[in-house]
Amino acid sequence: MSRPRITVINPNSNQVVTDGLAAALRPLxxxxxxxxxxxxxxEGPFGIESQKDADSVTLxxxxxVEGDNASSAFVIACYxxxxxxxxxEATTRPVLGIAECGVLTALTRADSFGVIAIAQRSIRRHIRYLRQMGLMDRLAAERPLDMTVAETASGEGTLAKMIAVGRALxxxxxxxxxxxxxAGMARHRKNLEDALGIPVIDPTQAAVTMALGAVAFAG
Amino acid sequence: MSRPRITVINPNSNQVVTDGLAAALRPLxxxxxxxxxxxxxxEGPFGIESQKDADSVTLxxxxxVEGDNASSAFVIACYxxxxxxxxxEATTRPVLGIAECGVLTALTRADSFGVIAIAQRSIRRHIRYLRQMGLMDRLAAERPLDMTVAETASGEGTLAKMIAVGRALxxxxxxxxxxxxxAGMARHRKNLEDALGIPVIDPTQAAVTMALGAVAFAG
Amino acid sequence: MSRPRITVINPNSNQVVTDGLAAALRPLxxxxxxxxxxxxxxEGPFGIESQKDADSVTLxxxxxVEGDNASSAFVIACYxxxxxxxxxEATTRPVLGIAECGVLTALTRADSFGVIAIAQRSIRRHIRYLRQMGLMDRLAAERPLDMTVAETASGEGTLAKMIAVGRALxxxxxxxxxxxxxAGMARHRKNLEDALGIPVIDPTQAAVTMALGAVAFAG
Amino acid sequence: MSRPRITVINPNSNQVVTDGLAAALRPLxxxxxxxxxxxxxxEGPFGIESQKDADSVTLxxxxxVEGDNASSAFVIACYxxxxxxxxxEATTRPVLGIAECGVLTALTRADSFGVIAIAQRSIRRHIRYLRQMGLMDRLAAERPLDMTVAETASGEGTLAKMIAVGRALxxxxxxxxxxxxxAGMARHRKNLEDALGIPVIDPTQAAVTMALGAVAFAG
Amino acid sequence: MSRPRITVINPNSNQVVTDGLAAALRPLxxxxxxxxxxxxxxEGPFGIESQKDADSVTLxxxxxVEGDNASSAFVIACYxxxxxxxxxEATTRPVLGIAECGVLTALTRADSFGVIAIAQRSIRRHIRYLRQMGLMDRLAAERPLDMTVAETASGEGTLAKMIAVGRALxxxxxxxxxxxxxAGMARHRKNLEDALGIPVIDPTQAAVTMALGAVAFAG
Amino acid sequence: MSRPRITVINPNSNQVVTDGLAAALRPLxxxxxxxxxxxxxxEGPFGIESQKDADSVTLxxxxxVEGDNASSAFVIACYxxxxxxxxxEATTRPVLGIAECGVLTALTRADSFGVIAIAQRSIRRHIRYLRQMGLMDRLAAERPLDMTVAETASGEGTLAKMIAVGRALxxxxxxxxxxxxxAGMARHRKNLEDALGIPVIDPTQAAVTMALGAVAFAG
Structure with missing residues (x-):
């Protein structure tokens, strides 16, 4: 009997990000x-930084998803x-989003959570989405790194900046x-958690964990 | 190197329930x-059916938890x-509750969720707790089976009753x-889901899944 | 000096619906x-009845909008x-949605509002959207006609069905x-209002009214 | 056939304010x-700056309204x-308030809105009213100019003060x-909007727009 | 040294109601x-049954209140x-409302409360007021007796009707x-409570209790 | 006929605190x-400063309460x-908490309230509890004195610190x-209120007031 498969889809076309996801998920x-x-x-853009980028990958x-009959669950790996x-709408198989799973997982670890966004302009979109999910009551705040996705992926100063923003939160x-x-910050999770002294949630890890539960207990 | 351990604590003293938990968690x-x-x-009572029962197990x-240095995470297996x-307060290791994790997991599968309670009088406690968690916005309703914990554990008619209540929800x-x-309904999960045609979440499975993620990605 | 233009976009490709919008907007x-x-x-589908239909028209x-430099404001005419x-994101010119404007306009006429949806399955999408807008507090309920868009557009029994659903609300x-x-119910507005004895809001009329204000006072 | 009439009532007895309203509404x-x-x-006081002033004009x-059979809709022009x-309660004809319409119109232009109040002590009354309307979720903040109504009406420094407060918001x-x-700030709307780079809503213009829609589509 | 005075103001001009309040408050x-x-x-109307009645007594x-320098606290005895x-706004002495105090007192006795209104048309006003107070989260429902104030004051069947409505709640x-x-139901409180088996709050008694505390501890 | 009794239980074992409660309640x-x-x-700990302290006194x-048949109502005097x-759950007699009654009483005196906590780490517990009660909407903020219970009870600088924190709130x-x-701040109430110029609520006084009403009107 074959093992069930969870497919994590990186909706941007940057293979380096996809490889980073795979590395971050190895422990599972x-x-x-x-x-x-x-x-x-x-078909995805190189990075998803705007509403247009986000809307361009929905279909x-x-x-x-419709073309993949081999997977038991899907994770969409963009915040x-x-x-x-x-x-x-297209399947009864579980499809999980990393933003929802990241926030829901944070709620199991603390009374209030903060979010580190990459750019200021994403925050409005994220807040709108939190409100859509009915999950605003325990949000402390969201603050931006004010870096591009590319900078956070490569930059040396990323961790230091994350620590500074995390401390403010x-x-x-x-x-x-x-x-x-x-989706691309996973490798800083442990260092950030150690520096801040409070739980730090990587949303992709959170979502794939929940997908794993959905798949494991489906039988 | 030894494997990290997740300890699931059944706070009632009914070993049959504990054995049921272990069986339900095997896929993980x-x-x-x-x-x-x-x-x-x-030290737990034979079943937790009242506020007194619940308060009797807190310390x-x-x-x-304080006496167990071998576990990396804990799950308290009572709704x-x-x-x-x-x-x-006693540890920085993750301690997860099955009610919170059950509800949070339901939020990844549907826009609104219903809860099947065993007894009417638990519902007020559960609602108060949902309000405490700030998670009321997506609750459809909670309805009771109007059975004792013992009856649900053993009774033949339990599944039929659960299907009827689930259909109403x-x-x-x-x-x-x-x-x-x-915590004791897990073996009906699959049948109930098949009968209702919507996702059915066993809260212990949900919580242990989230514990597994917390432990796996701790490093 | 030329008059400013408000462009109302029917995102489905059914010209009959577009013509109906024009007729409904004549008083303005x-x-x-x-x-x-x-x-x-x-590029739109013949009707927008699913999330897929909705997502197919976003880009x-x-x-x-990007290709139209002649309009001062836009209304997207799908609920x-x-x-x-x-x-x-693409323009600083006002872009209004008929669902948001319909609900906001209802809030000026009554303490609580009900919504008549065409199909049951749209309701979940609408509720999610109301939650996103932070406008749930004054919703009484949403109820479906359980008709297709096509049926409501053409059917003789539509008004009678709307009155029945409106009475329940x-x-x-x-x-x-x-x-x-x-967007296609406008011609029943007056009859429905007369039958129910409470204000009935056509969302396209509401949105174009608000667009007209935005345009008129822009100078 | 005669044109329907919208009557905008300035509830204070300052004719200069009324004239300002008429000027501000000319584009409609x-x-x-x-x-x-x-x-x-x-019967109104010279300005409405307290709860007593507000309560003195209700009857x-x-x-x-009861004495005016010629109007099809009314706007009460005090924030x-x-x-x-x-x-x-006295009529089935639409009666609109500029505070509610100002806020509701802001919700069509942005995810969160700020309010510029004249005096600190009005803010508590406004917040209470926003809570009554169920519209708190998207309020960013309300800040005062700390000027009297008279000062804002006449003062040279009003626009500069509004820009400073608007920037803080x-x-x-x-x-x-x-x-x-x-109600008396309309002539600064365009300059304030240009200075801030985000939509600025004059509440009287917003309310009369919505009244115009209600009247136009009544038939 | 003279005793501090709490003045309970019946805002309607029906002396029978005032006498009933005095009788109901004797235990305090x-x-x-x-x-x-x-x-x-x-100056009050004979009964307060409409928004107009309510607004007619504000000034x-x-x-x-302004003319009474002898009282240490005031209670406005209309729901x-x-x-x-x-x-x-006119005094720093405590001024308490019976609706707010009735609801707040109910929150000390149960997780959710129901309200028995006299007439259907008051309910919308009450709900708007509950929303203004930010106290909707624990409201179960409000249901009307569908009687006039006069009927409830005198009628024989009032208690039976209250029990029926209370049971539904x-x-x-x-x-x-x-x-x-x-304000005029106090004499039925005990019988209603006995019949229903849950706490029943008379709002005037609740408000005067809170006024008594404010006065007693002022020194 | 004997007078009904209200028993105020100090859940910590510090008799000085109990004596302070009695002194603070004399006016009632x-x-x-x-x-x-x-x-x-x-059985209580010397002070209740942690979740463990709080949970240790529940049973x-x-x-x-179960052993006291002579009292008509109980007040639990810990915030x-x-x-x-x-x-x-153990009795139908009223059991009131000082935190809930303190907050509910504040809501009768002002639109928004602030809370002075003793220690930072209590605030999270208090906020969780406010959310449980559904009373967050009118909270301005909670700020800590950053003193131990012992310090606030004895320290000379307590009032000055309370005034500073109160001013910030x-x-x-x-x-x-x-x-x-x-529960142990009552003797500073009047001085704090005079210094701040806004109502200051002692929660034990608030709760015993509400208990007095419940008992007085029980007949």
Whole structure:
């Protein structure tokens, strides 16, 4: 009997990001557990930084899901959760978004959470989405790194900046857990958590964990 | 290197319930994954059906957690999440409650959820707790089976009753996912889901899944 | 000096609907007021009845807006407000959605409002959107006609069905105003209002009114 | 056939304010559109700056409405919306308040809005009213000019002060649209909008626009 | 040294109601406690059943408060809390409303409360007021007796009707305490409580209790 | 006929605190009113400063209530309201918490309230509890004294510190009433109120007032 598969879709076309996801998810790849596969959405833009970028991948994501009969669950690995509802409409298999799962997981670790966004202009979109999910009551604040996705991916100073923003969320806004508001920050999770002394959630790890549960207990 | 351990604590002293938990969690026990151990709280009452029952286990649960240095995470397996905050105060290791994780997991599968409670009088406690968590916005309704914990554990008619209550939650209240509001209902999950045609969440499975993620990605 | 133009975009490709919009908006076409033009989105599906339909028009709507330098404001005439945010990202000119404007206008006429949806399955999408807008507090209920867009557009029994659903919203749910949850119901507004004895809002008329204000006072 | 009439009632007895309203509304006075008439409530105080001032005009406003059979709709032009409910009780014709319409119109232009109040002590009354309307979720903040109504009407420094307060609302509180919290600020709207780079809503213009829609589509 | 005085103002001009208030408050009239005096607002209408009735007493109530230098606290004894804010603006002495105090007191006795209103048309006003106070979260429902104030005051069948409505609030809506939504129902409180088996709150008694505390501890 | 008794339970074992409660409640001890008795919970810790402290008194409080047949009502005099629900489960007699009554009483005196907590780490527990009660909407902020219970009880500088924190709540957070978030601050109430110029609520006085009303009107 074959292992069930969870497919993590990176909706941008940057293979480096996809490879980073795979590396970040390795601790959940058990020999006798579900297979976890990370795929790049070929039609995606190189990065998702605007509403246009997000809206441009909704139907490609749906086609991806419809065309994939081998997977038992899907994770959309972009912190705007693009296409989540249109993909769910297409299948009864679980389709999870990393933003929703990141926030929901933070709620299990602390009374209030802060979010580190990459850019100021994403915050409005994220807040609108939190309101849509009915999950505003425990948000402490969201603050931007004010870096591009590219800079956060490569830059040396990223961790230092994340620590500074995380401290502001903790000390000034009262956050007692942090959600990293981007799919590409996973490798800083542990260092950031150690520096801040409060739980730090990588949203992709959170979502794939929940997908693994959905798949494991489906039988 | 030894595998990290997740300890699931059944706060009632009914070993049959603990054994049921272990059975329900088997699909998450991977050879190279975290060890999942189910323990019975010896000081607990035979069932937790009242606020008094719930309050009677808070300090014993804390002592359990404080006395257990071998576990990397804990799950309190009672749908009232007794002692959650007092245990969290005692350790920085993750302590998860099945009620919170059950509801949060339901939010990844549907826009609104219903809860099947065992008894009418638990509902007020559950609602108060949902309000405490700030998670009321997507609750469709909670309805009771009007059975004792013992009856639900053993009774033949339990599944039929659960299906009837689940249908009311779906058709009359508009729930599009169901949370089973008790630690002892797991073996009915699949049948209930098949009968209702919407996702059904076992809260212990949900919580242990999230514990597994917390443990797996701790490094 | 030329009159400013408001362009109302019907995101489905059914010209009959577009013509109906133009007819419904005639009372707002003043000789010395803004020009009101109704356009059909050629790339749109014949009707927008699913999330897929809605998501399929977001980028075409944006291209429409970007390609139209002659209009001072835009109205997206579909009760799911597809593409609203992606269009707003593309221009500083006002882009209004008929769902938001219909609901906001209802709030000026009554303490609580009900919505008549065409199909049951749209309701979940609408509720999610109301939550996103932070406008749930005064919703009495939303109820479906359980007809297709085509049926409501043509059918003889539509008004009778709308009156029945409107009465349930008023008498059972306590609504004191009604929003017609579709762009194609305008010709029934007056009859429905007379039958129910409470204000009935056509969302396209509401949105174009607000667009007219935005344009008139822009100078 | 005669044109329908919208009567805008200035509930204070300052004719200069009434004249200002008429000037501000000129762009909505179409030759073949509804007639827009601005009237001064003779019984009103010279300015409405306290709860007592607001409560003193409720019954005079109602008598005005009851005594006016020629108008198709009414707008109460004071940012406290005094007498709104008692007037609505007296007639089925639309009675609109500028505070509610100002806020609702802001919601069509941005995710969160700020309010510029004249005096600190009005803010508590405004917040209470926003809570009554169920519209708090998208409020960024309200800040005072700390000027009297008289000063704002006449003073040279008013615009500069409004820009400073508006910048604080935008930059510190995150507002992405501004509502001018007074009936007498209309002539600064365009300059303030240009200075801030985000939409600025004059509440009287917003309310008369919505009244115009209600009247135009009544037939 | 003289005893401090609490003045309870019946804002309608029906002396029978005022006498009923005095009788209902006797248990709180302690020999060495604050003096409790019930007064009739001479300018008031015979009953307060509409928004117009409520608005007609706001300024008379304020004049009453301003003209009374002998009282240490005031209670406005009408379930619409007319004039509450305009009276508070006039004095730093406590001015309490029976609706707010009735609801707040119910919150100390049960997780959710129901309200028995006299007439259907008051309910909308009450709900608007609950929303203004930010106290909707624990409302089970409000249901009307569908009687006039006069009928409830005199009628034989009042208690039976109250029990029927109270049972519906308890059994169908889930209320676990009841607020009597009128100043003139006090003499039925005990019988209603006995019949329903859950706490029943008379709002005037609740408000005068809170006034007594404010006065007793002022020193 | 004997006077009904209200028993105020100090859940910590510090008799000095109990004596302070009795002194603070003297103004409510009327010769012909209910007897007010303050008792020390012998099993309690010396102070309640943590979740563990709070949870350690829940069952002792219940046993106290169950063993006391002479009292007509109980007040739990600790600002965490420990054991409130488990005590209510044991009796139909009123059991009131000082935190809930303090906040509810503040809502009768101002539109928004601030809370002075003793320690930073209590604030999270208090906020969680406010959310549980559904009373967040009118909270301005909670700020800590950053003193131990012992320091506040004895220290000379306590009042000065309370005034400083109270001013921050009033001026920076917009609070228009203050709740003292501890049972042992009563003797500073008047001085703090005089210094701040806004109502200051002692929660024990508030709760015993409400208990007195419940008892007085029980007949």
């Amino acid at each position: 790849m058990f020999a006798d557990g579900p297979e976890i596969v990370c795929e790049t959405l070929q 490609p994501l749906r086609r991806f 705007s959760d693009p296409g989540l509802h249109v993909c769910r 903790k000390d000034e806004d009262g956050a007692s857990a942090i959600v990293m508001g981007c | 026990m991977f050879a190279d994954g975290p060890e999942i151990v189910c323990e019975t709280l010896q 014993p649960l804390r002592r359990f 009232s999440d007794p002692g959650l905050h007092v245990c969290r 779906k058709d009359e209240d508009g729930a599009s996912a169901i949370v089973m509001g008790c | 076409m003043f000789a010395d007021g803004p020009e009101i033009v109704c356009e059909t989105l050629q 075409p709507l944006r291209r429409f 799911s407000d597809p593409g609203l945010h992606v269009c707003r 008023k008498d059972e749910d306590g609504a004191s105003a009604i929003v017609m949850g579709c | 006075m179409f030759a073949d559109g509804p007639e827009i008439v601005c009237e001064t409530l003779q 005079p406003l109602r008598r005005f 406290s919306d005094p007498g709104l409910h008692v007037c609505r 935008k930059d510190e509180d995150g507002a992405s649209a501004i509502v001018m919290g007074c | 009239m302690f020999a060495d406690g604050p003096e409790i005096v019930c007064e009739t607002l001479q 008379p109530l304020r004049r009453f 619409s809390d007319p004039g509450l804010h305009v009276c508070r 308890k059994d169908e809506d889930g209320a676990s305490a009841i607020v009597m939504g009128c | 001890m009327f010769a012909d009113g209910p007897e007010i008795v303050c008792e020390t919970l012998q 002792p409080l219940r046993r106290f 965490s309201d420990p054991g409130l629900h488990v005590c209510r 009033k001026d920076e957070d917009g609070a228009s009433a203050i709740v003292m978030g501890c």
